[in-house]
Amino acid sequence: MARSYQELLAEAREVIPEITVAELAESVSADPGTLHIIDVREQSEWDEGYVPGSVHVPRGFLESRIAGVVGPDEPLVLVCAGGHRSLLAGQTLRNMGFSNVSSLVGGFTRWKQSGQDVAVPRTLSGDQRSRYSRHLLIPEVGEAGQLKLLDSKVLMIGAGGLGSPAAYYLAAAGVGTIGLVDDDVVDASNLQRQIIHTTDRVGMLKGESAKIAIEALNPDVQVNVHATRVTRENVLELIAGYDLIVDGADNFPTRYLLADASLMTGTPLVHASILRFEGHASVFMPHDGPCYRCLFPEPPPPALAPSCGEAGVLGVLCGVMGNIQANEAIKVLLGIGDTLAGRLLVYDALGMTFTELKVRRDPNCPACGPDATLEFRDYEAWCAGPHANPVGVST
Amino acid sequence: MSTVRIPPVLRPAVGGARELSVEGATVGEVLESIYSDHPEVRAQLVTDGGELHRFVNIYLNDEDVRMLDWLDTPVEDRDTLLILPAMAGGASASPAHP
Numbered sequence: 001m002a003r004s005y006q007e008l009l010a011e012a013r014e015v016i017p018e019i020t021v022a023e024l025a026e027s028v029s030a031d032p033g034t035l036h037i038i039d040v041r042e043q044s045e046w047d048e049g050y051v052p053g054s055v056h057v058p059r060g061f062l063e064s065r066i067a068g069v070v071g072p073d074e075p076l077v078l079v080c081a082g083g084h085r086s087l088l089a090g091q092t093l094r095n096m097g098f099s100n101v102s103s104l105v106g107g108f109t110r111w112k113q114s115g116q117d118v119a120v121p122r123t124l125s126g127d128q129r130s131r132y133s134r135h136l137l138i139p140e141v142g143e144a145g146q147l148k149l150l151d152s153k154v155l156m157i158g159a160g161g162l163g164s165p166a167a168y169y170l171a172a173a174g175v176g177t178i179g180l181v182d183d184d185v186v187d188a189s190n191l192q193r194q195i196i197h198t199t200d201r202v203g204m205l206k207g208e209s210a211k212i213a214i215e216a217l218n219p220d221v222q223v224n225v226h227a228t229r230v231t232r233e234n235v236l237e238l239i240a241g242y243d244l245i246v247d248g249a250d251n252f253p254t255r256y257l258l259a260d261a262s263l264m265t266g267t268p269l270v271h272a273s274i275l276r277f278e279g280h281a282s283v284f285m286p287h288d289g290p291c292y293r294c295l296f297p298e299p300p301p302p303a304l305a306p307s308c309g310e311a312g313v314l315g316v317l318c319g320v321m322g323n324i325q326a327n328e329a330i331k332v333l334l335g336i337g338d339t340l341a342g343r344l345l346v347y348d349a350l351g352m353t354f355t356e357l358k359v360r361r362d363p364n365c366p367a368c369g370p371d372a373t374l375e376f377r378d379y380e381a382w383c384a385g386p387h388a389n390p391v392g393v394s395t
Numbered sequence: 396m397s398t399v400r401i402p403p404v405l406r407p408a409v410g411g412a413r414e415l416s417v418e419g420a421t422v423g424e425v426l427e428s429i430y431s432d433h434p435e436v437r438a439q440l441v442t443d444g445g446e447l448h449r450f451v452n453i454y455l456n457d458e459d460v461r462m463l464d465w466l467d468t469p470v471e472d473r474d475t476l477l478i479l480p481a482m483a484g485g486a487s488a489s490p491a492h493p
């Protein structure tokens with residue numbers, strides 16, 4: 001025999017205890033975290049606000065998702081808009097063996113009317129949902145991850161061979177703030193690999209040129225142009241406020257300076273370097289893994305450290321290595337996967353081989369060892385070496 | 396014979412080869428064998444005092460020989476030795492030293 005909606009509710013009320021707004025509020029403040037609050041409303045209702053501390057499990061997914069949220073013997077209270085859907089949801093959970101289920105009388109509407117605190121979720125806009133839809137489909141990213149990327153600030157050293165692809169892809173991925181440190185202007189000889197720049201922007205400051213490209217690609221991204229070289233005097237100020245550094249520098253003094261500054265500020269450093277057909281990449285997590293100077297305690301003399309300006313570089317190699325940096329940066333920002341921390345990836349584009357080398361923390365490391373004193377050396381002089389001429393032009 | 400991978404900056408010193416097949420039972424013997432065939436390599440990697448420069452990393456397969464027995468580390472046939480100096484390249488065309 002068919003039963004009416006009212007009869008279903010009445011049956012549910014017989015088995016599911018109801019609690020009032022005042023009781024829920026008291027229970028939450030007396031014993032925070034013990035009582036699980038499950039909100040079974042639809043997405044659009046949840047987006048308008050919810051009881052602080054509650055977890056959103058829409059009614060349509062209740063049976064399939066509840067096990068991942070709360071155990072069958074844990075106390076939980078169900079919340080909907082007015083207190084009816086939550087009663088019926090409660091009966092479903094009782095049938096599934098959940099023993100300690102109650103329902104909020106009057107639902108979220110009464111909670112809000114009673115003047116209780118309301119949390120409003122940060123959500124992506126409709127445009128962002130569409131732009132980042134392929135990220136939202138990945139469980140490891142999803143909406144929470146995408147919001148995290150939008151809140152992230154990455155400092156890109158160099159808007160050149162590595163910086164072009166790295167910054168471009170990070171911008172496409174929705175990294176919300178990208179700082180570009182480069183004091184150079186776009187030259188025609190850059191365009192073989194520095195794909196963020198264009199022929200009609202030759203002569204423009206690289207940071208400004210890259211900013212035009214990034215803003216055209218993704219208006220969500222705030223671009224800060226730092227038209228300066230990295231020096232002992234400005235490195236800490238440059239890094240302040242950024243979550244991560246991507247090192248696309250073209251010279252050893254800058255690389256060693258960044259390595260020290262990364263340790264001083266606790267800012268992760270995503271490393272890559274390139275020459276001809278060969279690329280190196282790694283990730284340096286300050287005091288949690290090896291640092292750049294655990295790997296290379298000292299820079300080679302200029303004779304063994306030619307720049308790309310002297311030795312040349314395959315343009316495509318920059319794309320491969322810069323994108324490996326973007327990939328690692330996103331993983332560090334999201335806290336997912338296994339990064340290159342503790343490993344050096346050596347890519348030989350000519351032989352098409354990827355070789356992984358172990359990088360260990362050096363207990364005697366002059367930068368991150370227990371006896372290390374962190375201070376900025378005069379890297380310009382140090383890298384130039386005792387018998388060296390200036391390094392000359394690079395990349 | 397083990398295989399020794401030569402980094403781009405050292406290739407001119409070995410006639411352009413990307414890899415060499417070298418005899419030697421230890422890392423030190425392999426390096427000595429390379430030096431005797433290509434004296435320019437010794438000039439680039441070894442200090443006046445006969446030590447390897449600190450900026451040179453030598454890997455046996457995927458492990459830094461500093462973590463093994465340094466130059467005494469035994470080398471088997473089919474092992475790969477990799478000579479790895481740091482590389483600086485990456486960004487723009489600005490002078491490194493203005």
Ligand SMILES: [Zn+2]
Pocket residue numbers: 290291292293294295361362365366367368369
């Ligand atoms: Zn270190």
